[in-house]
Amino acid sequence: MREFANLVLNESEKIYRKKRIFVVMLILAILIPLFVYAQYREIETTQKRLGTKDWKVSLQQQIVDSQNRLNNSRLPEEWRDWLKVRVEQQQYYLDHNINPMAPGAPTFVRAFIEQGITLFIPLLVMIVAIDIVSGERSDGTMKMLLTRPIRRWKILLSKYVTMLFFISLILLLVGVFAYALSGLVFGYSGWNLPVLTGFVIDKETLNTNFVHLIPQWQYILMAYGLAWFVAIVVGTISFMVSVLIRNTPAGMGVMLAALIAGGILSSFATSWEGAKYIFSVNLSLTDYLSGKLPALQGLSMGFSLMNLTVWAVVSLIISFVVFTKQDMVN
Secondary structure, eight states: OHHHHHHHHHHHHHHHHTTHHHHHHHHHHHHHHHHHHHHHHHHHHHHHHHTOOOHHHHHHHHHHHHHHHHTOTTSOHHHHHHHHHHHHHHHHHHHTTOOTTOSSHHHHHHHHHHHHTTTHHHHHHHHHHTTTTHHHHHHTHHHHHHTSSSOHHHHHHHHHHHHHHHHHHHHHHHHHHHHHHHHHHHOSOOTTOEEEEOOEEETTEEEOTTOEEEEHHHHHHHHHHHHHHHHHHHHHHHHHHHHHOSOHHHHHHHHHHHHHHHHHHHHHOTTOGGGGGSGGGGOOTHHHHHTOOOSSTTOOHHHHHHHHHHHHHHHHHHHHHHHHHSOSOO
16 A cells, blocks of 8 residues: 555656646636636626616526527527527526626636536646656656556556546636636625526426525535546546557647537537537536536436446546556557
């Protein structure tokens, strides 16, 4: 056990020396203020256009705008379905006197997690995970590591455990930076604001039979749990790519293409049944919490969780089989 703990500590020091976590912190420190400013300007512009700060007027205007778009005969059918659900959901919030986007740092954190779960957070995870094996093959340190009297599977497991630790650290940093920086503009209150969840999409209609109120802090914890699960899955797939592809930039290109492909397929391959089995199409787990229309027909929380679990397990099996059986030096 002490030997394994030393391996994990050694792997942690390697990642620390590469300063990858500092790169993540720098990205967050630069981009989150931009996102905060963009949201602030959007709120300010909306208030000027409507001539009031009343959120009910703003929400009512959004409903009217969506209904006007629904009257457009050229609107694609998938967009029409999405708008119908959105109008029903917004009307439900209005009827129950609940502001879905009350200003405050907790609300910003909630929105940031919901928007970042499909691409931004996976990209941060990829920065740490993609070269955890391939990087050592490229710089020649893998040969030195494998000559030690330690089983290969134990070496790889130590790398995987280290990756899980740093993925959790990245999620923690995302929350801390988002809350601390957005609070300077929107204030730090709002943890106990009511949030509606339990919306169920039945084809293109919204089922509100299971809708219930929860405090925002509970919703954020649920969203964070889903984001952590997504980050682990993306990290595990990146881990497999790092084992299979020796060149780190090439591996990064493969993962980047796979992540972007999910968004493209969600928009242009809505009629292709096989698209829903691709892992990157199933990353928007928080959509099931907020009641948004799934990216593709046939998707559900259960299906997406199972799909991502299978991808992670298969990727992990492939990683260990290849690392323990093949020549990882030449």
